[in-house]
Amino acid sequence: MIIGLDVGGTHTDVVLLDDNGLEKEIKVLTDPSNLFNSVLTGLNEITSGIDPKNISRIVLSTTLSTNAIVQKKIPAVGMIVSSGPGIDPDFYRTNAYYFPVSGSIDHRGREIEPIDHDEINHIAEHLQKEGIRYVGVVGKFSIRNPAHELQIQAILNGSFEKIFMGHRISGSLNFSRRIATTFLNAAVYPIHKEFYEAVQRSLEAKGLVLPIRLLKADGGNMRFESSIEFPAQTILSGPSASVMGAVAFGTEDEDTLVMDIGGTTTDMALLINRAPVLNPLGIGLGGYKTLIRSLETLSIGLGGDSAVKLIEGKLEVGPERLGPAMAYGGQVPTPTDALFITGDIKDGDKDKSKNGLKPLAKIHGISVEALAHQIIDITCQNILTAAQNLIDRINSKPVYTVHELQEGYLVRPKNILVLGGPAPYFARHLEKLCAYSIRVVPNWQVANAIGAALARTTCEVIFFADTERRVAEAPEENFSQQIDSNYDRTGAQQHAFELLRDKAIQRGANPDFLEMEVVEALQFNMVRGFNTTGKNIRVKVQVKPGLIHEYDHVIAKLSQ
Amino acid sequence: MLKAKHQTGLVFFPAFDWAISPTHPEREERLLYTQDQVFEEGLFDIEGISEFKPDPVTLKDIQRVHFCVPDVWHVTTESHFISAGGAKTIGMAVLDRQIKRGFALVRPPGHHAMRVVHGARGFCNINIEAIMIEYLREAYGIEKVAIVDTDCHHGDGTQDIYWHDPETLFISIHQDGRTLYPGSGFPNELGGPNAVGKTLNIPLPPNTSEEGFLYTAEHVIMPILEDFKPDIIINSAGQDNHYTDPITNMNFSAQGYANLTSILNPDIAVLEGGYSIEGALPYVNLGIVLALAGIDYTNVKEPNYDPDRIRQAPAVTDMIEKIGETVLTIWQQKEYIRNQIMEKADPGNRNRNIFYDTDGIQESQHEQIQICSDCAGALRIDSTSSRGVHILAVHIPRKACDACKQTGYTWYESADPDDFDIIFIQDRTEDHYLERKGK
Numbered sequence: 001m002i003i004g005l006d007v008g009g010t011h012t013d014v015v016l017l018d019d020n021g022l023e024k025e026i027k028v029l030t031d032p033s034n035l036f037n038s039v040l041t042g043l044n045e046i047t048s049g050i051d052p053k054n055i056s057r058i059v060l061s062t063t064l065s066t067n068a069i070v071q072k073k074i075p076a077v078g079m080i081v082s083s084g085p086g087i088d089p090d091f092y093r094t095n096a097y098y099f100p101v102s103g104s105i106d107h108r109g110r111e112i113e114p115i116d117h118d119e120i121n122h123i124a125e126h127l128q129k130e131g132i133r134y135v136g137v138v139g140k141f142s143i144r145n146p147a148h149e150l151q152i153q154a155i156l157n158g159s160f161e162k163i164f165m166g167h168r169i170s171g172s173l174n175f176s177r178r179i180a181t182t183f184l185n186a187a188v189y190p191i192h193k194e195f196y197e198a199v200q201r202s203l204e205a206k207g208l209v210l211p212i213r214l215l216k217a218d219g220g221n222m223r224f225e226s227s228i229e230f231p232a233q234t235i236l237s238g239p240s241a242s243v244m245g246a247v248a249f250g251t252e253d254e255d256t257l258v259m260d261i262g263g264t265t266t267d268m269a270l271l272i273n274r275a276p277v278l279n280p281l282g283i284g285l286g287g288y289k290t291l292i293r294s295l296e297t298l299s300i301g302l303g304g305d306s307a308v309k310l311i312e313g314k315l316e317v318g319p320e321r322l323g324p325a326m327a328y329g330g331q332v333p334t335p336t337d338a339l340f341i342t343g344d345i346k347d348g349d350k351d352k353s354k355n356g357l358k359p360l361a362k363i364h365g366i367s368v369e370a371l372a373h374q375i376i377d378i379t380c381q382n383i384l385t386a387a388q389n390l391i392d393r394i395n396s397k398p399v400y401t402v403h404e405l406q407e408g409y410l411v412r413p414k415n416i417l418v419l420g421g422p423a424p425y426f427a428r429h430l431e432k433l434c435a436y437s438i439r440v441v442p443n444w445q446v447a448n449a450i451g452a453a454l455a456r457t458t459c460e461v462i463f464f465a466d467t468e469r470r471v472a473e474a475p476e477e478n479f480s481q482q483i484d485s486n487y488d489r490t491g492a493q494q495h496a497f498e499l500l501r502d503k504a505i506q507r508g509a510n511p512d513f514l515e516m517e518v519v520e521a522l523q524f525n526m527v528r529g530f531n532t533t534g535k536n537i538r539v540k541v542q543v544k545p546g547l548i549h550e551y552d553h554v555i556a557k558l559s560q
Numbered sequence: 561m562l563k564a565k566h567q568t569g570l571v572f573f574p575a576f577d578w579a580i581s582p583t584h585p586e587r588e589e590r591l592l593y594t595q596d597q598v599f600e601e602g603l604f605d606i607e608g609i610s611e612f613k614p615d616p617v618t619l620k621d622i623q624r625v626h627f628c629v630p631d632v633w634h635v636t637t638e639s640h641f642i643s644a645g646g647a648k649t650i651g652m653a654v655l656d657r658q659i660k661r662g663f664a665l666v667r668p669p670g671h672h673a674m675r676v677v678h679g680a681r682g683f684c685n686i687n688i689e690a691i692m693i694e695y696l697r698e699a700y701g702i703e704k705v706a707i708v709d710t711d712c713h714h715g716d717g718t719q720d721i722y723w724h725d726p727e728t729l730f731i732s733i734h735q736d737g738r739t740l741y742p743g744s745g746f747p748n749e750l751g752g753p754n755a756v757g758k759t760l761n762i763p764l765p766p767n768t769s770e771e772g773f774l775y776t777a778e779h780v781i782m783p784i785l786e787d788f789k790p791d792i793i794i795n796s797a798g799q800d801n802h803y804t805d806p807i808t809n810m811n812f813s814a815q816g817y818a819n820l821t822s823i824l825n826p827d828i829a830v831l832e833g834g835y836s837i838e839g840a841l842p843y844v845n846l847g848i849v850l851a852l853a854g855i856d857y858t859n860v861k862e863p864n865y866d867p868d869r870i871r872q873a874p875a876v877t878d879m880i881e882k883i884g885e886t887v888l889t890i891w892q893q894k895e896y897i898r899n900q901i902m903e904k905a906d907p908g909n910r911n912r913n914i915f916y917d918t919d920g921i922q923e924s925q926h927e928q929i930q931i932c933s934d935c936a937g938a939l940r941i942d943s944t945s946s947r948g949v950h951i952l953a954v955h956i957p958r959k960a961c962d963a964c965k966q967t968g969y970t971w972y973e974s975a976d977p978d979d980f981d982i983i984f985i986q987d988r989t990e991d992h993y994l995e996r997k998g999k
Contacts, residue, residue, distance in 0.1 A: 087855075087860075088856060107596040107600065107842060141596075175600050177605065289605050398572060401575065402639050402642060522576060525589065527583045532582070
């Protein structure tokens with residue numbers, strides 16, 4: 001049996017899946033001031049009457065680290081940043097204790113200027129005096145040569161509770177994002193560790209002794225033990241839970257749009273042949289641009305509870321939510337009220353909706369029914385426009401080879417999968433306004449929790465070889481090896497796959513069903529003067545995001 | 561938070577799968593380290609800097625500028641369509657006011673490609689700036705254009721295309737042609753009889769450094785640009801004046817290039833040459849982008865940058881000041897010079913031999929321009945290549961007067977198909993391109 005739990009803004013959804021499919025589903029109200037309680041309540045309710053021995057897997061998607069960052073409830077962190085020439089690193093300042101220091105590495109990983117040990121010692125003393133326990137160390141081009149980050153870490157070691165190094169956080173180029181990402185990891189580390197250790201203890205007390213798994217923004221999970229080194233990867237896992245909940249119902253060999261229509265927002269993503277499209281760089285949160293792998297999603301402030309207003313004679317829906325629909329006792333008319341009037345929703349007080357819309361209809365000079373249709377049309381139209389923006393964004397992603405530009409795959413979805421609270425009521429109206437065929441995800445109200453439960457363990461490896469310098473490296477994996485001049489792309493790919501396999505298994509993947517793929521494999525002849533002096537090889541491999549294979553039969557049951 | 565003062569757009573197209581040949585300077589690796597630097601610095605994350613995906617140009621875009629022999633397909637690859645398309649994409653974004661300034665960081669380059677194309681010269685097949693400019697003129701109705709070519713090599717292709725156009729000011733600043741390919745670009749090359757002074761060449765002595773380039777930009781180029789008042793300024797931004805460039809002899813730097821960009825303040829920059837792919841391009845490109853965007857670039861430096869080591873000798877400074885004076889005088893006295901030229905016998909005809917070093921082709925040209933005070937004049941080019949192809953190419957300029965247009969069509973129609981393999985006409989008044997096969 002598998003448990004999936006997804007903490008949302010309003011509800012925490014929990015499901016229990018077994019060989020028969022969806023065995024049990026519950027919703028508990030989320031208490032933002034006490035997430036631990038919400039998670040525990042959810043887990044207690046779903047496991048009541050279940051023998052703990054039968055539970056083989058628990059996956060959690062929470063808003064813990066997201067909230068901590070957005071609400072700035074994070075401890076003071078020290079950042080030591082070694083830049084060298086280029087854009088002034090002060091522009092990338094993340095926090096108060098942020099220290100640009102000397103030292104420089106170039107794009108090939110060659111040392112241009114050493115670090116200054118005295119300078120680091122001095123900063124370390126200062127940070128200790130200030131009572132700082134968590135430190136981030138980031139160097140420009142550290143993913144080409146982590147020597148400086150390692151030297152700084154060696155100096156700091158023993159004086160702080162936890163030190164995060166940029167080159168272990170991501171293998172991608174982007175200094176400012178490496179700084180921001182390292183900072184966020186250091187900042188959420190103590191909260192993350194304390195929270196999930198507490199969850200684990202509570203589960204153990206109930207006899208549930210198994211590694212808990214956490215959902216990430218890229219639609220995959222990792223074991224809690226692994227997450228200690230990368231806690232920020234758990235931010236914004238909510239939208240990915242929904243997308244993973246829809247994955248199984250995407251159309252094979254086609255592109256499918258996924259829309260999670262909620263009360264306040266609608267989140268969208270895209271599936272290509274049932275695999276979600278990833279963001280090429282990383283997710284943004286609270287003003288920080290990061291290297292945290294994530295799905296390519298687009299979120300708009302429009303949902304069933306969005307406030308409907310008349311502004312200068314023009315009907316507007318959203319982006320703010322001013323409470324529930326009037327049919328449920330709210331103060332402001334919403335698209336949900338419109339759906340009551342059209343008869344799509346029936347389980348509330350239709351008269352309250354009608355009365356709520358009356359004043360607006362009067363000003364507008366139309367009937368309440370006509371107004372309701374207009375509200376629904378505007379809502380659907382805005383959702384569809386946003387969907388087109390997402391498609392355009394994916395298709396306008398720059399490419400750097402003639403081949404990709406000519407053969408580049410352009411996404412052209414014909415289907416939309418909708419899920420979330422009001423999803424089925426909107427489906428009929430959306431379909432009238434567009435050429436897409438619209439389907440509602442089975443178990444649409446808890447599909448997000450199902451997605452969390454069934455998501456695979458994902459990770460990537462970025463691998464780099466330079467036969468002139470005779471090195472093959474994947475600093476993120478703490479891998480460095482001497483190579484000879486015959487080393488080539490095929491060898492690099494093989495090496496990268498080996499590293500990926502180990503990493504995935506260590507993070508919780510099932511070795512029997514590991515779906516690995518090459519994302520990028522480039523090899524350049526390096527020519528100096530008129531001689532070829534070596535090969536510059538760049539390889540990126542990943543575990544393809546998707547659902548765990550061992551539960552194919554469960555997934556099949558869900559669609560019935 | 562880092563923010564661009566001017567909305568700046570970039571097309572970055574390094575063509576990682578295209579090379580002239582595996583060890584050629586124009587190879588896959590050329591922009592690899594530039595990409596590393598641009599990505600690591602997070603340029604595309606800066607607020608106000610955006611990246612555009614290039615749309616390849618169309619056949620028509622190329623035929624608006626060139627006569628390709630025997631046809632476009634024989635002298636181009638897909639990469640050329642994309643590279644020119646990168647420039648066009650940026651040009652459109654500027655004129656659509658999506659961005660204030662733009663930089664097409666693309667390859668292969670184009671400034672050695674002339675109006676008639678039998679093959680590749682100086683690593684160039686089609687002129688990516690000219691294709692962009694003529695498209696922008698057609699689509700957006702811009703008229704006066706200034707091109708400042710700061711590549712170390714004389715921009716002889718762009719010079720050839722705009723030789724007769726009084727509405728395009730072409731200024732090339734480059735290493736003296738007596739010491740470098742293509743061996744042209746002297747001050748006495750100053751445009752055809754209908755456009756005297758609209759081509760200006762500023763050859764600089766070897767070992768010119770920051771001081772000399774910036775002096776020339778401030779004291780020669782800028783006053784001329786202010787006088788000409790172009791609708792748009794294009795910078796053919798070659799980066800081979802760098803002190804580490806393997807095929808040239810200049811002493812320019814990343815700081816220098818960034819300062820030069822700030823002074824020229826171009827609407828659009830287009831990458832041309834530059835073959836110090838590790839020591840120069842990553843830093844020069846970063847400097848240029850920051851300068852365009854109006855972001856502080858004072859900390860952009862090559863690892864081995866030492867301004868004292870590359871400072872220019874006083875003799876070099878003297879030569880630069882002298883050449884600057886010469887060029888300013890030409891600009892001021894262009895009417896007088898035109899009159900002198902008109903007194904020569906046969907000012908409308910010229911014979912030339914053009915060498916295509918990249919493809920090893922020799923071309924022999926006879927060119928005839930209709931001398932006209934109302935328009936740029938109809939142009940007739942009789943060209944034979946060492947590959948044995950003989951063509952006639954007739955160009956009717958954008959704002960041709962009726963008489964010149966008539967002359968152009970007469971040339972085209974009366975040409976004897978027995979004499980030529982192909983007879984072309986490029987009628988820019990109608991945006992038409994026609995050809996007849998010979999016998």
